[in-house]
Amino acid sequence: MKIVLSHYQARFLLDQRAQRVLAVEASLDLGRTLCPVALTPHGVRAPGEEFISWEMLETLAADENGCYLLEDDAAGEKTARKIQFYSEQTGRVYSLYPTSGAPTMLVSGLPMHRIKDTDPYQDTREKIKAARPAGHVLDTCTGLGYTAIEASKLAAQVTTIELDPAALQVCRANPWSQALFDPSGHAPITQVIGDSFEQIAGFADGVFSRVIHDPPYLSLAGDLYSLEFYRQVYRVLSRSGRMFHYIGDPESKSGRSTTAGSIKRLEQAGFRHIERVPRAFGVVAWK
Numbered sequence: 001m002k003i004v005l006s007h008y009q010a011r012f013l014l015d016q017r018a019q020r021v022l023a024v025e026a027s028l029d030l031g032r033t034l035c036p037v038a039l040t041p042h043g044v045r046a047p048g049e050e051f052i053s054w055e056m057l058e059t060l061a062a063d064e065n066g067c068y069l070l071e072d073d074a075a076g077e078k079t080a081r082k083i084q085f086y087s088e089q090t091g092r093v094y095s096l097y098p099t100s101g102a103p104t105m106l107v108s109g110l111p112m113h114r115i116k117d118t119d120p121y122q123d124t125r126e127k128i129k130a131a132r133p134a135g136h137v138l139d140t141c142t143g144l145g146y147t148a149i150e151a152s153k154l155a156a157q158v159t160t161i162e163l164d165p166a167a168l169q170v171c172r173a174n175p176w177s178q179a180l181f182d183p184s185g186h187a188p189i190t191q192v193i194g195d196s197f198e199q200i201a202g203f204a205d206g207v208f209s210r211v212i213h214d215p216p217y218l219s220l221a222g223d224l225y226s227l228e229f230y231r232q233v234y235r236v237l238s239r240s241g242r243m244f245h246y247i248g249d250p251e252s253k254s255g256r257s258t259t260a261g262s263i264k265r266l267e268q269a270g271f272r273h274i275e276r277v278p279r280a281f282g283v284v285a286w287k
C-alpha cells in the first residue's frame with residue numbers, strides 16, 4: 001500500500017488522538033480513499049501492518065505546502081519523502097501541492113489547476129463538461145492526468161502529451177493520478193512525452209473528435225496559444241470536432257486580454273463558432 005500524506009490527513013489523525021479516539025476511518029492517500037486505522041500510544045497502525053509514528057505525523061502537519069510519500073528505509077523505519085522533482089530538461093521544479101480535495105501540481109511555484117474557491121477536481125469537471133469527450137480525444141497537456149483520466153471515462157480513446165518527464169514522476173507518486181497508468185475498465189490512455197506544438201504536426205488530418213487544450217500560462221507556453229498551433233488543432237479535428245481551450249480567469253486583466261487574443265486567432269485558424277465558457281475559465285471552438 002502506497003502511503004501519501006499531507007498536513008490535512010496528518011492533522012486529522014492528530015486531532016483524533018487529542019479526542020482519545022482509538023479507531024477511525026482515515027485517508028492515507030491524500031483523501032482519495034478511506035481505510036480503518038488504530039490509534040496507539042506511539043502512532044497509527046494501518047492495514048498491512050503499516051505504522052506511522054506521532055512524531056512523523058507532527059512533522060507532516062507542520063508543512064502546509066508539501067505532500068509526502070512514506071517509504072521504509074533499510075532498517076524498516078518509515079521515512080517521508082517530499083513529492084518534488086527538479087527537471088534537468090526545463091530547469092523547472094515540479095511538486096505536489098495539497099488541497100482539501102485532490103492535490104494540484106506546482107510548476108516553479110505556480111499551481112496548474114484552479115484552487116481558489118474550488119479544487120483541482122472540480123476544476124477538471126468543469127473542463128470536461130465543456131469539452132464533452134467522445135471518440136478519440138487529444139489531451140495536449142497531461143499535467144497530473146486529471147483531464148485525461150476523466151476524458152477516458154467518456155471517450156473511446158485518449159492520447160495525452162506531456163512536455164516534461166518530471167511532471168510524470170509527480171503523477172506516479174500521486175494517488176489521484178494512478179488511473180493514468182492503469183485505466184482499468186475505462187478507455188485506453190496513450191501517453192506521449194514531447195512538446196505538443198511539435199507532436200501535433202505528426203497526427204493525421206481529422207483523427208480527433210475532441211481536443212482538450214489545458215496549457216500553462218501564456219508566459220510559460222506562448223507557442224500553445226499561437227495561430228500556428230490553432231491551425232494544427234483545426235487540422236487534426238474531425239469535421240464536427242471541437243476543442244475546449246482553458247485560458248484563465250476571464251474576469252482578470254490578463255485573462256481578458258488573452259481570451260480576446262485567442263478568440264481572434266481561433267477565428268483566423270478557421271474555427272466556425274467560438275463560445276466563451278466562463279465557468280471553466282476557457283472557450284469551446286467548433287470546427
Ligand SMILES: C[S@@+](CC[C@H](N)C(=O)[O-])C[C@H]1O[C@@H](n2cnc3c(N)ncnc32)[C@H](O)[C@@H]1O
Nearest residue numbers: 112141142143144145146147162163195196214
Ligand atoms: C495546466 S497543466 C495541465 C493540467 C492537466 N490538464 C491535468 O488535468 O492535470 C499544464 C501541463 O502542460 C505541460 N506542458 C507545458 N508545455 C507543454 C508543451 N509544449 N507540450 C506538452 N505539455 C506541456 C506542463 O509541464 C504541465 O504539466
